[in-house]
Amino acid sequence: xxxxxxxxxVENVTHPNEKLVKTHCSYCGMQCGMNLxxxxxxxxxxxxxxxxxxxxxxGKMCPKGVTAYQQTNHDDxxxxxLIRDDASLKGTKEGFREASWDEAYDLIVNKFxxxxxxxxxxxxxxxxxxxxxNEKCYLTGKFARVGLQTRYIDYNGRFxxxxxxxxxxxxxxxxxxxxxxxxxxxxxDCLFIAGSNTAECHPTSMFRVWxxxxxxxYLIVADPRETPIARRADVHLDLRPGTDLALANGILNxxxxxxxxxxxxxxxHTNGFEETKELVKLFTPEYTSELTGVAPEKIIRAAEIxxxxxxxxxxxxxxxxxQVKGVDNVSGYTNMALVTGKIGRPxxxxxxxxxxxxxxxxxxxxxxxxxxxxxxxxANPEHVKEVAKVWGIExxxxxxxxxxxxxxxxxxxxxxxxxxxLLCSNPAVSAPNLNYVRxxxxxxxxMVCADFYLSESxxxxxxxLPTTTWAEDEGTVTNLEGRCIKINKxxxxxxxxxPDWQIQIELCERLGRGKYFxxxxxxxxxxxxxxxxxxxxxxxxxGITWDKIEKQDGVFWPCKxxxxxxxxxxxxxxxxxxxxxxxxxCALPYRPPAEEPSEKFPLRLTTGRVVYHYLSGNQTRRIQFxxxxxxxxxxxxxxxxxxxxxxxxxxxxxLFTLRGEAIYKVKITEAIRKDTVFVPYHFGHDQSINLLTxxxxxxxxxxxxxxxxxxxxxKLELKKVQ
Amino acid sequence: MExxxxxxxxxxxxxxxxxxxACTQCGGHEERNRNYxxxxxxxxxxxxxxxxxxxxxxxxxxxxxxxxxxxxxxxGAVLSALVEKCIGCQxxxxxxxxxxxxxxxxxxLMYKCDLCIDRTKDGIPPMCASVCPSxxxxxxxxxxxxxxxxxxxxxxxxWVTSLPYLExxxxxxxxxxxxxxGTTKLF
Ligand code: SF4
Ligand code: SF4
Ligand code: SF4
Ligand code: SF4
Numbered sequence: 042x043x044x045x046x047x048x049x050x051v052e053n054v055t056h057p058n059e060k061l062v063k064t065h066c067s068y069c070g071m072q073c074g075m076n077l078x079x080x081x082x083x084x085x086x087x088x089x090x091x092x093x094x095x096x097x098x099x100g101k102m103c104p105k106g107v108t109a110y111q112q113t114n115h116d117d118x119x120x121x122x123l124i125r126d127d128a129s130l131k132g133t134k135e136g137f138r139e140a141s142w143d144e145a146y147d148l149i150v151n152k153f154x155x156x157x158x159x160x161x162x163x164x165x166x167x168x169x170x171x172x173x174x175n176e177k178c179y180l181t182g183k184f185a186r187v188g189l190q191t192r193y194i195d196y197n198g199r200f201x202x203x204x205x206x207x208x209x210x211x212x213x214x215x216x217x218x219x220x221x222x223x224x225x226x227x228x229x230d231c232l233f234i235a236g237s238n239t240a241e242c243h244p245t246s247m248f249r250v251w252x253x254x255x256x257x258x259y260l261i262v263a264d265p266r267e268t269p270i271a272r273r274a275d276v277h278l279d280l281r282p283g284t285d286l287a288l289a290n291g292i293l294n295x296x297x298x299x300x301x302x303x304x305x306x307x308x309x310h311t312n313g314f315e316e317t318k319e320l321v322k323l324f325t326p327e328y329t330s331e332l333t334g335v336a337p338e339k340i341i342r343a344a345e346i347x348x349x350x351x352x353x354x355x356x357x358x359x360x361x362x363x364q365v366k367g368v369d370n371v372s373g374y375t376n377m378a379l380v381t382g383k384i385g386r387p388x389x390x391x392x393x394x395x396x397x398x399x400x401x402x403x404x405x406x407x408x409x410x411x412x413x414x415x416x417x418x419x420a421n422p423e424h425v426k427e428v429a430k431v432w433g434i435e436x437x438x439x440x441x442x443x444x445x446x447x448x449x450x451x452x453x454x455x456x457x458x459x460x461x462x463l464l465c466s467n468p469a470v471s472a473p474n475l476n477y478v479r480x481x482x483x484x485x486x487x488m489v490c491a492d493f494y495l496s497e498s499x500x501x502x503x504x505x506l507p508t509t510t511w512a513e514d515e516g517t518v519t520n521l522e523g524r525c526i527k528i529n530k531x532x533x534x535x536x537x538x539x540p541d542w543q544i545q546i547e548l549c550e551r552l553g554r555g556k557y558f559x560x561x562x563x564x565x566x567x568x569x570x571x572x573x574x575x576x577x578x579x580x581x582x583x584g585i586t587w588d589k590i591e592k593q594d595g596v597f598w599p600c601k602x603x604x605x606x607x608x609x610x611x612x613x614x615x616x617x618x619x620x621x622x623x624x625x626x627c628a629l630p631y632r633p634p635a636e637e638p639s640e641k642f643p644l645r646l647t648t649g650r651v652v653y654h655y656l657s658g659n660q661t662r663r664i665q666f667x668x669x670x671x672x673x674x675x676x677x678x679x680x681x682x683x684x685x686x687x688x689x690x691x692x693x694x695x696l697f698t699l700r701g702e703a704i705y706k707v708k709i710t711e712a713i714r715k716d717t718v719f720v721p722y723h724f725g726h727d728q729s730i731n732l733l734t735x736x737x738x739x740x741x742x743x744x745x746x747x748x749x750x751x752x753x754x755x756k757l758e759l760k761k762v763q
Numbered sequence: 764m765e766x767x768x769x770x771x772x773x774x775x776x777x778x779x780x781x782x783x784x785a786c787t788q789c790g791g792h793e794e795r796n797r798n799y800x801x802x803x804x805x806x807x808x809x810x811x812x813x814x815x816x817x818x819x820x821x822x823x824x825x826x827x828x829x830x831x832x833x834x835x836x837x838x839g840a841v842l843s844a845l846v847e848k849c850i851g852c853q854x855x856x857x858x859x860x861x862x863x864x865x866x867x868x869x870x871x872l873m874y875k876c877d878l879c880i881d882r883t884k885d886g887i888p889p890m891c892a893s894v895c896p897s898x899x900x901x902x903x904x905x906x907x908x909x910x911x912x913x914x915x916x917x918x919x920x921x922w923v924t925s926l927p928y929l930e931x932x933x934x935x936x937x938x939x940x941x942x943x944x945g946t947t948k949l950f
Binding site: 051052053054056088089090091093100101102103104106107108230240241244245246247248251252254255256257258259267268269270272273349350351652653666670680690709710711712 | 774775777778779780781783784785787788790806807808809810811881882885887888890893894895896897898914943946947948949950
């Protein structure tokens with residue numbers, strides 16, 4: 042299915058004494074297909090071979106994907122449980138000793154029970170992630186609510202996809218990251234891409250992006266930096282960080298004023314047009330330019346191209362979502378598609394570039410503080426009943442909704458939360474305002490970290506449990522298209538490591554909750570229960586079996602039963618998921634970033650990724666090739682700005698905000714706004730840019746504003762002289 | 764099977780250096796890459812381009828070699844130095860107009876791109892062209908390359924490619940930056 046002009050029949054190379062295991066990359070939402078090369082004598086993973094038969098990426102991989110296999114048998118793997126008896130060493134790598142699983146489990150059970158007996162069930166918390174399979178994500182929600190019986194569970198998608206989710210829920214009534222398959226991208230006539238450094242963060246989308254231009258189509262990019270994709274854009278909207286909503290409103294106004302609104306579509310299939318039209322009138326090209334710093338002509342031109350295009354796709358990523366108005370930005374840009382009716386058909390629609398491998402699936406099935414499997418809500422008694430039945434508990438036993446990831450650290454400070462079970466995440470690097478966050482992790486009464494490497498966050502743990510890498514377990518993930526795909530096992534777990542689901546089941550058995558978990562003996566058992574638990578929800582996976590995934594090259598949700606082939610294109614019937622079947626065009630008043638530049642902090646600091654690293658870098662910073670390519674953090678500065686501060690290329694400077702400071706090497710480039718500096722966020726300890734970022738949260742998604750805060754640079758020698 | 768060639772569209776490069784990572788993965792490459800990626804305009808913009816062996820039809824590297832260590836495969840691929848023949852004189856590293864051959868001091872041995880000969884001899888695309896996310900590096904048949912030539916013919920009647928701009932005839936075809944200049948916009 043969906044084999045397009047890029048698909049070529051190619052036979053793979055298989056070397057003697059080797060077999061190939063079909064799977065997907067461990068990292069980003071592209072989930073590029075790959076074959077792992079396994080030595081059939083040692084049964085160890087030894088390399089990678091392109092997977093030409095995967096229709097989305099046809100063999101292509103970024104350098105992270107090419108080297109991903111090196112994670113599994115890496116020297117840094119944790120091979121046995123580790124216990125640290127001396128709590129004063131928290132926050133360092135020191136003091137851990139190897140232990141047996143039994144000893145580690147006993148200690149955890151004792152400590153967890155002691156805390157819950159003294160301070161109540163909710164004194165424990167679970168902090169999770171979505172770079173793991175649906176099976177694991179699903180079970181982690183059940184582990185927290187049924188196993189530990191705590192309300193406090195949340196996950197790192199709060200720093201990633203939460204705003205996209207919130208915006209799509211509001212605009213469409215459903216949160217599927219893309220309304221169309223990626224194999225449509227190159228066939229559209231205009232791509233409008235906002236806040237996505239696509240060439241570095243989702244590189245294997247790029248051959249489709251360039252193909253649009255090769256056909257004579259247009260590429261419009263909104264980004265404060267001239268990223269590799271912006272370099273070749275027909276229009277580059279070089280806006281100030283944190284001003285997306287003004288730009289979205291300004292473009293919408295132009296579309297309406299110039300007659301590009303599709304009145305029939307708007308009347309039949311949407312609500313909210315009139316009040317939105319009124320609100321955006323204020324956003325003339327001149328006013329929009331004042332707020333965003335983008336020239337009025339560019340705004341007019343971008344709207345003209347998008348308006349004229351027979352088919353167009355609006356796309357965005359963390360650049361617009363990691364803001365204090367991230368949800369509004371998402372709905373704001375989505376308005377463009379709804380007002381012009383460029384949605385609900387092939388080659389036209391809206392998509393977000395999902396950051397993590399399973400950012401889509403992982404947020405749908407109950408790791409979110411307020412959500413249950415199948416995208417159900419804890420606040421809805423019917424939803425609770427449905428899930429409670431699958432779990433075998435009484436609806437009354439279902440804990441209430443908890444709080445978002447960053448807010449959990451607040452509860453740690455108040456001692457409401459005293460114990461933490463952390464998995465698949467590294468908040469000591471990825472959370473904002475790190476001085477505060479690290480302090481709270483240090484002050485926990487008891488912390489467990491499940492990981493396969495000793496991450497910066499694991500340095501705060503009392504017990505570390507060794508988990509498997511993605512290639513030592515099987516299960517499904519849902520890629521950025523909303524396509525559920527299969528991750529296959531290529532090697533037995535290294536050392537004594539175990540997959541997260543197994544660890545959680547064994548812990549629950551020791552906590553006396555075995556009757557809810559002991560029937561699950563394999564990843565596929567967990568998968569079967571998860572299908573059942575999602576049945577009837579918005580994100581219905583009931584019809585997605587591992588067999589069907591194999592046969593169809595993945596299955597797009599919703600997929601309700603065995604005969605349902607899934608839903609590659611959303612809204613083809615123009616039915617949206619709000620009760621009246623209509624989409625919502627949203628009137629969104631502009632708000633500036635939480636912290637605007639001032640005399641003391643005149644620069645806008647924005648953060649992001651580089652092509653060589655993934656998230657907190659806990660995995661990629663250990664891979665030699667990737668380390669060689671990008672060994673350390675740096676600050677990107679425009680040459681004119683550098684001149685003002687009298688600083689030069691490669692010089693080390695102090696960058697600081699109200700919350701923290703760090704020392705970085707300067708990287709001079711004209712490909713950034715003069716009022717903006719950029720630092721990649723993949724680095725730990727004193728290199729973490731999140732020491733400086735602000736924890737201002739979006740009121741709906743609770744997403745922190747990683748993308749804009751006020752900062753200042755200081756030349757180092759000057760300080761010494763004083 | 765129709766002959767396929769490596770084809771480069773330099774304007775597409777996004778600087779991800781996946782081609783370098785992939786080159787280390789080809790069997791017999793001993794995890795060392797044989798290709799290069801350059802920042803075209805550092806401090807100014809993010810334009811990058813790969814620098815690849817063009818597998819010259821009459822290769823300067825092989826001509827300069829006093830020991831006949833650089834063999835030309837029947838597919839036209841200019842191979843890496845033969846271990847038993849290479850005397851480590853490094854003539855080829857100087858002779859190549861693009862500076863492609865690399866030198867391993869420890870082994871006293873030249874090594875270079877062999878067009879992933881253990882793949883391409885069977886018509887399987889080289890590692891770098893397989894993974895390149897931007898289609899800067901492609902593995903195309905002669906008829907596909909011809910179609911490209913028609914598509915990117917410039918007003919001046921010239922096909923922006925290795926000829927007549929670069930040294931001699933090459934097996935690899937290159938499209939220099941500017942490929943979109945001839946594109947007609949859809950609307
Ligand atoms: S990191 Fe993303 S783009 Fe790169 S290979 Fe993996 S899935 Fe593909
Ligand atoms: S893989 Fe392709 S896009 Fe990436 S650096 Fe190499 S040639 Fe450029
Ligand atoms: S490009 Fe250089 S190394 Fe390659 S064949 Fe030609 S002369 Fe030899
Ligand atoms: S063709 Fe093969 S040997 Fe040559 S640069 Fe590409 S990957 Fe390396």
